Amino acid sequence: MTVSIAISNQKGGVGKTTTAVNLATAFAAIRKRVLLIDFDPQGNATTGLGQYDKKLNTSYDLLTRSKTLAEILVKTSIPGLTLVPSGIDLIGAEIELVQDPNRESILKNAILPYIDMFDYVIIDSPPSMGILTLNALVAAHGVLIPLQCEYYALEGLSYLLGSINRIRLAYNNGLKLFGVVLTMFDKRNALCLSVAHDVRRHLTKSVFNCVIPRNVKISEAPSHGRPVLIYDVKCAGSWAYMELAREFLAKYGSA
Numbered sequence: 548m549t550v551s552i553a554i555s556n557q558k559g560g561v562g563k564t565t566t567a568v569n570l571a572t573a574f575a576a577i578r579k580r581v582l583l584i585d586f587d588p589q590g591n592a593t594t595g596l597g598q599y600d601k602k603l604n605t606s607y608d609l610l611t612r613s614k615t616l617a618e619i620l621v622k623t624s625i626p627g628l629t630l631v632p633s634g635i636d637l638i639g640a641e642i643e644l645v646q647d648p649n650r651e652s653i654l655k656n657a658i659l660p661y662i663d664m665f666d667y668v669i670i671d672s673p674p675s676m677g678i679l680t681l682n683a684l685v686a687a688h689g690v691l692i693p694l695q696c697e698y699y700a701l702e703g704l705s706y707l708l709g710s711i712n713r714i715r716l717a718y719n720n721g722l723k724l725f726g727v728v729l730t731m732f733d734k735r736n737a738l739c740l741s742v743a744h745d746v747r748r749h750l751t752k753s754v755f756n757c758v759i760p761r762n763v764k765i766s767e768a769p770s771h772g773r774p775v776l777i778y779d780v781k782c783a784g785s786w787a788y789m790e791l792a793r794e795f796l797a798k799y800g801s802a
Contacts, residue, residue, distance in 0.1 A: 565765060572788075582669070603619075
């Protein structure tokens with residue numbers, strides 16, 4: 548069965564897009580058929596996979612129903628990884644869809660006819676709880692939350708978990724919390740260690756054992772239009788994302 552994963556956090560700069568791109572790449576590396584949907588108007592997942600063409604059809608066209616998923620799919624340079632690109636037009640979708648009676652289910656309905664083409668669908672949602680993120684959570688089987696090891700990121704976690712619970716009750720009763728992955732981790736930093744300890748104490752088994760380190764290669768890779776797994780497969784960041792993929796498969800099974 549296809550597994551749909553929404554990568555979500557209402558705070559920006561926590562490694563959300565980096566996690567979406569590299570987890571998708573890790574799954575593709577083990578010969579899974581992966582669809583990465585860039586649902587963030589910033590389009591960082593799109594450029595992070597080397598797609599710079601401004602004339603591409605995007606997730607905006609999917610939301611406004613002007614194109615089908617099949618008309619938007621873009622093959623990437625990574626075998627097995629297909630992309631739905633994003634663009635700045637997606638900002639307008641929040642306003643354009645406000646009167647649509649089925650606005651929260653557009654993405655889910657757009658994916659459904661093509662779902663069997665993929666083993667994993669990964670949705671990179673924007674850092675806010677609006678119509679875009681709502682669509683991502685309604686379309687997903689579960690949520691993966693990247694959490695930067697700092698105080699303000701921890702402060703917003705309870706609000707995000709509350710939002711996920713409300714969406715589960717109102718729109719998607721099958722929505723589960725796949726887990727929290729700690730990002731930008733520096734074991735030399737006392738605050739990082741303290742935040743990690745607090746998160747594990749409160750959420751116990753919902754926190755992945757794997758942590759994503761603060762790593763220069765992870766920061767460099769997007770400027771080259773590549774996932775870090777392709778940019779430098781031997782660096783600590785690449786090893787961490789491969790371990791995250793292994794741990795995810797161990798917890799939730801292989802599609």
